[in-house]
Amino acid sequence: MITDPEIDGDWDTAQGAESPERLTPRERARGGPGVRPWLWALGGLVVASAVWAGGLYAFGDRLSEPTLSYRPSKNxxxxxxxxxxxxxxxxxxxQRPMNQESDHPAVxxxxxxxxxxxxxPDFVVAAQVDLHKKTxxxxxxxxxxxxxxxxIGDVRAEAVSDLGERAVVLTSxxxxxxxxxxxxxxxxxxVQVSVSTYNEKNGRPATDATAVQAAMIEDMRALMAALRK
Structure with missing residues (x-):
């Protein structure tokens, strides 16, 4: 005949966890019956939070306001x-140049x-400077x-050495x-250059893309020097 199980003091939830001497090897490996699953979950949460905080701290440098090394250009x-x-x-x-400025709190x-x-015009040059104040x-x-x-479709990117922190030329x-x-x-x-032809036109002598690129780099160096604080 099946009877109700006897309940003695060992089932009292108010008592502490079993001592290591009374635990089976399997129970010791699992942490013992006194260790609740939510404690393991809480430990994982703490570790995950620490990792997330560390990642946010590392990313914080990119979210902080950069130190500007250049002054605004009024013209x-x-x-x-x-x-x-x-x-x-x-x-x-x-020819009369076109000049515009925009003073936004961010840029x-x-x-x-x-x-x-x-x-x-068959030869158009545009220069632009963006000073990032926030990010x-x-x-x-x-x-x-x-x-x-x-x-203009896909462009070819080519890195330029010894110019700023990073520099690239994009060519159509x-x-x-x-x-x-x-x-x-x-x-x-x-600095962007748009030409209709590299052949002689409107009194402009013939040139090529390589010479234009070299000229862009030299004029860029001069512009950066002019605006450096």
Missing amino acids: LCEDFKARTLSGLTGDLHK YGAVCRLNNVEGM DPSTEFDVPPLADIAT FGGTEQKLKVLDGGAVFT
Whole structure:
């Protein structure tokens, strides 16, 4: 006949855990009957929280405000002389330049646009400076510009050494569109050249994409030097 199990003091939940001497090897391996599963879960939560906090601390440097090494430009067309590029196409400042600035709490931006002739220019240069006040721009610097991909298709990227923290030239198929981007001291500098042809045109002598790229790099160095604090 089956009877109700006897309940003695060993089942009293108010008592402490069994001593190690009274535990079976299996119970000792599991931590003993006095160890509750939620304690193991709590231990895992503490470890996971520590790892998450450590990761957030490591990522905090990128979320903190960068130290800007460059000053804002109130007139980028005055700071961007474009002397080397002008040597290829004629004085780019002869035509009236277009200059714009935007002072946003997160990013200070300035743009200068230069043309070689009036009307329908065949050689257009645009310079841009973005000073990031809130976050480090290095996290997004290597992302291909979506606007460029949408307008000119795939671009070829080539790293440039000894220029800022990181620098890259993006070139369209055929080389008629070139963009030089430089990351340095919390700022992103851009010089872009668009040409309709590298042949002689409008009094501009024939040139090639390699010479234009070298000129962009030299004029970029001069612009960065002009805006450095």
